[in-house]
Amino acid sequence: MNKELREFRRLERLCLEEAALSTMDLARSGLLKVADDCRLAAEAIEARAPPRGAIASAVHALRLALSARRASSRH
Known part of the structure; x- marks a missing residue:
C-alpha cells in the first residue's frame, strides 16, 4: 500500500511539473x-x-485511462 501511495504521489508531482x-x-x-x-x-x-482489491482495480483503471489518453493524443 505504501508503494502505491508513493507512486501516485510521485505521478501527481510529475504531472504538475x-x-x-x-x-x-x-x-x-x-x-x-x-x-x-x-x-x-x-x-x-x-x-x-476501499478494500485492497479495489485499490488494484483503481490502479488498473488509471493505467487504462492514461494509455487511452496517450493514444487519443496521437490522432
Whole structure:
C-alpha cells in the first residue's frame, strides 16, 4: 500500500511539473486532470476506505485511462 501511495504521489508531482512546463493548453489540461486523478487515488489509499482489491482495480483503471489518453493524443 505504501508503494502505491508513493507512486501516485510521485505521478501527481510529475504531472504538475510537466503541466507547468507545457506550452500547449490541451496537454496542460490533460496533465492537470491526471494529477488530480492521482491525488484522489492517493487520498483514497491514505484514508484506507476501499478494500485492497479495489485499490488494484483503481490502479488498473488509471493505467487504462492514461494509455487511452496517450493514444487519443496521437490522432
